[in-house]
Amino acid sequence: ETGVTQSPTHLIKTRGQQVTLRCSSQSGHNTVSWYQQALGQGPQFIFQYYREEENGRGNFPPRFSGLQFPNYSSELNVNALELDDSALYLCASSLVGGTHNTDTQYFGPGTRLTVL
Amino acid sequence: AQSVTQLDSHVSVSEGTPVLLRCNYSSSYSPSLFWYVQHPNKGLQLLLKYTSAATLVKGINGFEAEFKKSETSFHLTKPSAHMSDAAEYFCVVSPAAGNKLTFGGGTRVLVKP
Numbered sequence: 001e002t003g004v005t006q007s008p009t010h011l012i013k014t015r016g017q018q019v020t021l022r023c024s025s026q027s028g029h030n031t032v033s034w035y036q037q038a039l040g041q042g043p044q045f046i047f048q049y050y051r052e053e054e055n056g057r058g059n060f061p062p063r064f065s066g067l068q069f070p071n072y073s074s075e076l077n078v079n080a081l082e083l084d085d086s087a088l089y090l091c092a093s094s095l096v097g098g099t100h101n102t103d104t105q106y107f108g109p110g111t112r113l114t115v116l
Numbered sequence: 117a118q119s120v121t122q123l124d125s126h127v128s129v130s131e132g133t134p135v136l137l138r139c140n141y142s143s144s145y146s147p148s149l150f151w152y153v154q155h156p157n158k159g160l161q162l163l164l165k166y167t168s169a170a171t172l173v174k175g176i177n178g179f180e181a182e183f184k185k186s187e188t189s190f191h192l193t194k195p196s197a198h199m200s201d202a203a204e205y206f207c208v209v210s211p212a213a214g215n216k217l218t219f220g221g222g223t224r225v226l227v228k229p
Contacts, residue, residue: 002159033216042206042219043160056216090159092217105217107152107160 002026004093004108012114013081021076021111025093031055032074033105034066037088049074050096078113086115118143118209120220128226129197137192137223139207149190150208150217151181160206166190177201202227 003026013019025032031050035043045058049068063079072093078085089112092105123138141149151163164175171183181192190207207220 002161004159035217035219042222043217045216045218048216058216092160104150104162104165106162109159 002093002106002108004091004106006089006091006108006111008111009109010112010114012116014116015081015083017081018077018079019081019113021078021089021091021113023074023076023091023093023108025072025074025091026106029093029095029106030072031094031096032068032072033092033094034074034076035090035092036060037090037110038084039087043090046076081115083115086113088112118145118147118211118218120207120209120218122205122207122220122223124223125221126224126226128228130228131199132196135192135194135197135201135225137205137207137225139190139192139220140188141190141207141209142188143209143211145211148210149181149183150210151175151179151190151192152206152208152219154204154206154222156203163192163205197225197227199227199229201225 005024007022033048034046037043046060047057048055052068065077067075088110090110092107094105119142121140149166152160154160163179164173166173166183174180179194204222204224208217
């Protein structure tokens with residue numbers, strides 16, 4: 001177990017709706033990254049948050065947005081859901097900066113989103 | 117820019133025989149390289165990572181990988197496969213500490229009794 005938790009585990013929405021996914025990072029970590037994993041593919045980077053600021057974004061439209069809170073937990077919001085948004089959404093936490101700089105990201109179990 | 121190519125989408129081995137999963141990468145920087153494993157309906161677990169120290173990296177569960185800069189490869193091996201090794205394996209590259217990860221397409225490993 002990595003200590004990274006995500007909620008909910010499964011979610012079913014209809015096209016056009018909005019969804020919020022949540023992630024609690026491992027204790028002591030200050031960075032959260034979000035990935036989308038479509039069926040049969042490798043995860044794709046959505047964006048990363050470091051100390052509550054967006055710190056890099058992949059090739060995803062603006063309807064994918066996020067937040068990071070002072071306790072370093074995070075949310076991923078997706079507006080105007082499309083059928084192709086159906087995927088496993090993974091968050092990963094890491095510790096960046098200071099004397100313990102590390103590029104190892106530890107993943108949560110994911111949220112399976114189905115858009116009908 | 118960075119990219120990862122996993123040369124085999126599926127690998128089938130018999131229990132007790134060696135496993136070889138092939139990975140080639142492309143990166144503009146001296147990258148960090150990782151192997152992650154994903155069991156069915158589970159998240160990603162880190163097997164091992166390379167960060168410019170020894171070129172032969174030992175990981176968990178008997179896995180190891182060798183970084184070959186001249187070949188831009190980072191192949192994963194295990195001397196003797198176990199039934200519990202059946203899973204999807206991802207080779208991953210990162211340009212710098214804390215940065216985004218770029219995943220290969222994955223290799224699904226089937227272990228036959």
